[in-house]
Amino acid sequence: MKLVRTAMLAGLALVVAGGVRAQDVNVDFDKAVNFGAIKTFSVKLGTSWGNPFGEKRVTDEVTQALVARGWTLAPEDQADAHVVLHGASETKRSLNTYYSGMPGYRWGGMGTSTTSSTEYVVGTLLVDIFDAKGKNLIWRGVAQDELSSKTEKNIKKVAKATDKLFKDFPPGSAPKK
Numbered sequence: 001m002k003l004v005r006t007a008m009l010a011g012l013a014l015v016v017a018g019g020v021r022a023q024d025v026n027v028d029f030d031k032a033v034n035f036g037a038i039k040t041f042s043v044k045l046g047t048s049w050g051n052p053f054g055e056k057r058v059t060d061e062v063t064q065a066l067v068a069r070g071w072t073l074a075p076e077d078q079a080d081a082h083v084v085l086h087g088a089s090e091t092k093r094s095l096n097t098y099y100s101g102m103p104g105y106r107w108g109g110m111g112t113s114t115t116s117s118t119e120y121v122v123g124t125l126l127v128d129i130f131d132a133k134g135k136n137l138i139w140r141g142v143a144q145d146e147l148s149s150k151t152e153k154n155i156k157k158v159a160k161a162t163d164k165l166f167k168d169f170p171p172g173s174a175p176k177k
Contacts, residue, residue: 023157025164029139033131035170040074041066041081046128049087054154058085061158062127065166079132086126089147094118123147125158127165141165 029035043063045055062083063073076082097115122144129139143161148154 023143023145023161023164025141025143025161027139027141027165027168029171030136031171033138033171035138035172038071038080038170040072040079041083041129042074042076042079042132043083043085044076046084047086047088047126049089049123053151054158055085055087057155058087058125058158058162061162062166065162065169069166069169081138082130082132084128084130086128087124088126089121089123091119091121094120121147123154125161139169139171 043059043066045059048055062085066083067073071081074080095115095117097113099113123146125143127139127141128137130136131138143165145157145161148157
């Protein structure tokens with residue numbers, strides 16, 4: 001009986017660990033654009049997510065990432081590219097069912113099950129880069145992650161998402177393998 005209980009607890013731990021949500025980052029861009037010709041950019045908030053502190057942190061992170069890659073921040077009317085930030089959050093629900101007891105012969109077992117519901121908030125950051133002259137979208141990055149109730153954790157998540165978004169930026173700058 002102890003072996004069965006231990007196996008069930010180990011299985012439960014695996015299910016709970018499997019339920020941890022990982023950061024999801026996707027990037028797409030116009031392959032015809034010469035990103036090497038772009039030297040300056042402006043940044044503005046396109047869609048507010050209602051947290052002025054968070055919005056400033058994200059704006060600063062994105063600005064730092066682009067400056068670190070050789071672009072220079074400029075006034076909007078003098079920029080080669082316009083960076084527009086959009087943010088949103090959504091409350092999601094996860095259902096988990098746990099089984100205990102031993103199943104019997106066919107359908108007559110003496111087991112029980114418990115289902116619990118967990119709510120969590122997923123934040124989405126969308127970064128669009130437009131060509132200043134043609135106003136065409138040339139690059140888009142999207143990052144999603146579960147938000148924490150702790151500010152410090154969210155700051156770290158923003159930094160990690162920004163690193164992932166701009167890892168191979170500008171396109172064509174990463175060494176070919």
